[in-house]
Amino acid sequence: MKKSGFGCLVAIALFVAFLIANGAFYTVQETDQVIVTQFGKLVGEPVTEPGLKFKIPFLQKVNSFDRRILEWDGRVTEMPTKDKTYIIVDTYARWMIVDPLRFFEKLRDERSALSRLDDILGSETRNAVAKHELIEIIRTTKERTVQVDKDLAEADKTGTIGKLIPIRKGRVALEKEIYDTAKLKLAEFGIELLDIRFKRINYNDGVQERIYERMVSERQQIAEKFRSEGAGEAAKILGDMEKELREIESEAYKIVETTKGEADATATEIYAKAFNISPEAAEFYEFVRTMDLYRATLGGGTVVLSTDSDLFKYLKAVKPVGPSSSADVVGEVLPLPKTVKAPAAAPVAAPVAPRQPVPALVQPTAQPQQ
Secondary structure, rough: OOHHHHHHHHHHHHHHHHHHHHEEEEOOOOOOEEEEEEEEEEEEEEEEOEEEEEOOOOEEEEEEEEOOOOOEOOOOOOEEOOOOOOEEEEEEEEEEEEEEEHHHHOOOHHHHHHHHHHHHHHHHHHHHHHOOOHHHHHHHOOOOOOOOOOOHHOOOOOOOOOOOOOOOHHHEEEEEEEEHHHHHHHHHOOOEEEEEEEEEEEEEEEEHHHHHHHHHHHHHHHHHEEEEEEEHHHHHHHHHHHHHHHHHHHHHHHHHHHHHHHHHHHHEEEEEEEEOOOOOHHHHHHHHHHHHHHHHHOOOOOOOOOOOOHHHOOOOOOOOOOOOHHHHHHHHHOOOOOOOOOOOOOOOOOOOOOOOOOOOHHOOOOOOOO
16 A cells, blocks of 8 residues: 555656646747746746747746748728829738837737737828829839830820829838838837838729720820821822822823824915915815815705805806706705705896816706706
């Protein structure tokens, strides 16, 4: 009984010693920093050296914090700019715990720290965005130049293509402003803010629609200017074509008429030389032209002429074949159409003898009417 009781006491003593040894020692990792508290109060200095450490079991508690660079990813938030344009902003930051005592007193753990980062960094971001125009948040360089097509620049009616609105700060300076303000506030919590940046900046749906409409309107204005210039050039080309065509036609008509005149003059000169060789040739020319005039005048329709006219000079000079009137003689020489009414001729006492009888040209074809 005594041996069994002693064995139980030894086992209990060993178990208690194990529990004491297990609660009295703790390990500090290379990436951690430790604060030991006793009944919620800090004990000693923060432990940053890695290794096996000792504490009072059951009375002291080990609080471990990460000593590496930690990340903060902000919530996507819609906020207005100075020019009342609503944009969607997404930010991120990097931070680390540099004063674990103050961090523990103020925040206790990393979850509370992330919540406080959301409040401080989100608030500073909204304040900075609200104090600046959209162009200041988007652009980073002040001396940026834009390469624009020459035709687009000439077609631009608004004068905005290829021209950037000047900026005073830019996105980098705005991020620096947020960083400087938030760093001072986070230092009170034992946190060092290493950097904060804009991850993404975008328009909301309503603003995007208006921007797209404005872009379409600007491009339509440019396209309309191109169309109007094209129509003007087409009208100018057509006008030049019509002008050149009229000049060509006028020059051609001038050449044709000049050629005709020269040909007529040459023909007249040839006729004059041919028919002025002798008086007989001239008289024959006069006779031929008179016959042509008969053919043109008496070719159709009703013609009323006087017998005293020079037109009947050759008709009156024809010697009648038989006892018939001068009208019959005319009918024999040049048969008149049925519609031609021959003038009533006065009784001819005696025919006038022609200067040059031409019996060979008149061939009787019918007997005089009884």
